Amino acid sequence: GRPFYFATLTVDPTDFNRVYKPGFSLGISTDGGRSFSSFLTAGTSVHSDHHALWVNPRNPHELVLGTDGGVYISPDRGGHWRHVRSLPVSQFYEVSYDMAFPYNVYGGLQDNGTWMGPSRGTGGVQHRDWRNIGFGDGFHAFTDPRDPDIAYVEFQGGNLQRVRLSTGETKEIKPYARAGEPPLRFNWNTPIHLSPTQPGVMYYGGQFLFRSRDRGDSWERISPDLTTNDPAKQRQRESGGLTVDNTSAENHTTIYTISESPRDPQVIWVGTDDGNLQVTRDGGRTWTNVAANVTGVPRGTWVSHVEASRFAAGTAFVTFDGHATGDMKTYVYRTVDFGVTWAGLSGDGVEGYAHVVKQDLVNPDLLFLGTELGLFLSLDGGRQWARFTGKFPRVAVRDLAIHPREHDLIIATHGRGIYILDDLTPLRALTAELLEREIAVLPSRPAIMTIPAALQTFAGDDEFVGRNPDEAASIVYYLKRRHMFGDFRLEIFDASGRLMTSQPAGRRRGVNRVPWAMRLKAPRVPPATSLVAQPGSLVGPRVSEGSYRVRLVKGADTLETSVTLAPDPRSTHSAEDRAAQDRAVRRLYDLVQQLAYVVDATIDLRNRARSRSDSLPRGDALARRLSRYADQLETFRTGLVSTSEAGRMAGEEKLREKLVSLYGAVNGYEGRPTESHLEAADVLAAELEAAVARFSALTGAELSAVNAELERRKLPAFRLLTREEWERR
Numbered sequence: 001g002r003p004f005y006f007a008t009l010t011v012d013p014t015d016f017n018r019v020y021k022p023g024f025s026l027g028i029s030t031d032g033g034r035s036f037s038s039f040l041t042a043g044t045s046v047h048s049d050h051h052a053l054w055v056n057p058r059n060p061h062e063l064v065l066g067t068d069g070g071v072y073i074s075p076d077r078g079g080h081w082r083h084v085r086s087l088p089v090s091q092f093y094e095v096s097y098d099m100a101f102p103y104n105v106y107g108g109l110q111d112n113g114t115w116m117g118p119s120r121g122t123g124g125v126q127h128r129d130w131r132n133i134g135f136g137d138g139f140h141a142f143t144d145p146r147d148p149d150i151a152y153v154e155f156q157g158g159n160l161q162r163v164r165l166s167t168g169e170t171k172e173i174k175p176y177a178r179a180g181e182p183p184l185r186f187n188w189n190t191p192i193h194l195s196p197t198q199p200g201v202m203y204y205g206g207q208f209l210f211r212s213r214d215r216g217d218s219w220e221r222i223s224p225d226l227t228t229n230d231p232a233k234q235r236q237r238e239s240g241g242l243t244v245d246n247t248s249a250e251n252h253t254t255i256y257t258i259s260e261s262p263r264d265p266q267v268i269w270v271g272t273d274d275g276n277l278q279v280t281r282d283g284g285r286t287w288t289n290v291a292a293n294v295t296g297v298p299r300g301t302w303v304s305h306v307e308a309s310r311f312a313a314g315t316a317f318v319t320f321d322g323h324a325t326g327d328m329k330t331y332v333y334r335t336v337d338f339g340v341t342w343a344g345l346s347g348d349g350v351e352g353y354a355h356v357v358k359q360d361l362v363n364p365d366l367l368f369l370g371t372e373l374g375l376f377l378s379l380d381g382g383r384q385w386a387r388f389t390g391k392f393p394r395v396a397v398r399d400l401a402i403h404p405r406e407h408d409l410i411i412a413t414h415g416r417g418i419y420i421l422d423d424l425t426p427l428r429a430l431t432a433e434l435l436e437r438e439i440a441v442l443p444s445r446p447a448i449m450t451i452p453a454a455l456q457t458f459a460g461d462d463e464f465v466g467r468n469p470d471e472a473a474s475i476v477y478y479l480k481r482r483h484m485f486g487d488f489r490l491e492i493f494d495a496s497g498r499l500m501t502s503q504p505a506g507r508r509r510g511v512n513r514v515p516w517a518m519r520l521k522a523p524r525v526p527p528a529t530s531l532v533a534q535p536g537s538l539v540g541p542r543v544s545e546g547s548y549r550v551r552l553v554k555g556a557d558t559l560e561t562s563v564t565l566a567p568d569p570r571s572t573h574s575a576e577d578r579a580a581q582d583r584a585v586r587r588l589y590d591l592v593q594q595l596a597y598v599v600d601a602t603i604d605l606r607n608r609a610r611s612r613s614d615s616l617p618r619g620d621a622l623a624r625r626l627s628r629y630a631d632q633l634e635t636f637r638t639g640l641v642s643t644s645e646a647g648r649m650a651g652e653e654k655l656r657e658k659l660v661s662l663y664g665a666v667n668g669y670e671g672r673p674t675e676s677h678l679e680a681a682d683v684l685a686a687e688l689e690a691a692v693a694r695f696s697a698l699t700g701a702e703l704s705a706v707n708a709e710l711e712r713r714k715l716p717a718f719r720l721l722t723r724e725e726w727e728r729r
Helices: 423-431 575-617 621-638 657-665 675-700 701-712 723-728
Strands: 018-023 028-029 050-055 063-067 070-074 092-097 104-107 114-120 133-134 136-144 149-157 159-164 170-172 192-194 202-205 209-212 255-260 268-272 277-280 303-307 316-321 329-333 354-359 367-371 373-376 396-402 407-411 416-420 438-442 448-449 473-479 488-493 499-504 510-516 546-554 558-566
Touching: 018 050, 018 657, 063 149, 092 407, 104 149, 104 416, 114 136, 114 268, 114 367, 133 149, 133 159, 136 192, 149 192, 192 255, 192 499, 202 255, 268 303, 268 316, 316 354, 329 354, 354 396, 367 396, 423 473, 438 546, 438 558, 473 546, 473 558, 488 510, 499 510, 575 621, 575 657, 575 675, 575 701, 575 723, 621 675, 657 675, 675 701
Parallel strands: 092 136, 092 396, 255 303, 303 354, 448 558
Antiparallel strands: 018 028, 050 063, 063 070, 092 104, 104 114, 104 136, 114 133, 136 149, 149 159, 159 170, 192 202, 202 209, 255 268, 268 277, 303 316, 316 329, 354 367, 367 373, 396 407, 407 416, 438 473, 473 510, 488 499, 488 546, 546 558
């Protein structure tokens, strides 16, 4: 089957009579190829379409199999298989989003169905966070803007389904040819397009353009055949003696891309895989093929994407892809007059044949281009381009989407999964004039203070986990040159003008994005043998929501901007509840810090006393006095913190363990603390107050007596570590 597609034979390096033949399944011969049999059954759960196989020459029972579904490893010559889940190499064709928080991304995978997954997850985006919502080769998927529980999902050859996400209920809704009409031709990657101006209107493309106003339950044909309808490019009849292959991947002369103008729903653009570029200005009654107006593109070149501008009804962008005929040039064009004339945009700085062009939702001059060799952006409407290199590989970018609320750029790659470029707000502000400045601050979106959440999981290292966006506010600025010498820092002030933090600034040339964690520093916890299990104890309290002034200090230059912190939109807590939590956690934070100071100062004084005692002759009266004082300090310390060699397993809880655990519990929840929390805080505060009184005695009268002895011996007196000195450590 499919000899052009499967052409690999793998010989066991230890037995030349054992030959493996990857194909739809995995065939094997034990007689040197005289006969083959398939030994993979459906129960093995190995994805079909096998393309690569490696046999371990030192252990021929170990096989590594590459399929359309990923990589599998067998320890017993194919009896059992383990799917390798640590490789982020998924091949996405298309990508979209919904308006949930956090929003989900939707996309189709090469021979791996259609999936939805969250843009962030507790502990990162894990495999189990993804949900399969479609079959076959997945391509386009969109949620209904009127009903987010409905998704429209397409897989190869025009198979269109309406899926209810809450139940999994699926209904086929693709249009069929009516009596007297020619058979419909659908591309392997058939386009779905939801109207940006008419909620409920959906377009679908075969050789005709179809429109539905009732979620696909009925369709109207609103165009003639928009392709060349060239019979030579349609369904193959013969194959030169090899097996005929008509799986719908070979469908040609089909519509491949659709775009309705966000400015005028009567303006609709259609691009075909055989080079036609059609536009209607009357909702489909009449059509004009403007492909011949695009100069410099060979006739018949695949129209890979057309994008109607949201800023002007007559403006559109288009990309062409000629790689199937050996043409690797980058073709990107723009029209401002409904296709009468076109300007080429693929100048210096771009490489790879083009898959998709996307105009920003806010800044009309900000363009994004996905090619076979990466992601490129332009700040001047396409006159100049630059490769985007921020931790992004040189990989095929097949589709782009811009989230209208988060302002994220969502990137579908063919080979490295989905990437999200967080917050386009700073890029929207870049202008030619700004780029000539030595330094300039840039705006950023409000930072969402996400609900604290933690997950106990020990998954090992055999699964790739997508990284969450930073839980931080971003301070963004531009440097014309790298900062090399001198002071360069960020200072953040609250509404009262109090300095919240001062931290180093990024020094790299270009756009710098510096995160501010929106929290105080983690509390300094007294050292002890036990751990504290509350995740909230490991981080500082959150600052309050609102606006904060930011000062960027670069040598003698100072620039100012601001950042806004907003509560999680999912939060059910009132501002009063959050304020109550803030008061409680700040109190506990201060108590933990005070205890840490007392313990650290005690340890410092104890060590000095022991060291001085050890330096004196054995049996010396002062040495004995210092040793007794050190023992008093140690007894005091061990009354405050766990010292059992068994650590946490001993169940030993002193003031330190109780206080830090309570702090973590209150800090891990953004709403009003329980009455028990508040009562426990009062109890522990009283215990700490008693401990501070004892500490004052040990470092007051007791220390004065010790120092008097030292002074009589003409030895340096001991000085108590002050709170200010401790905080500077």
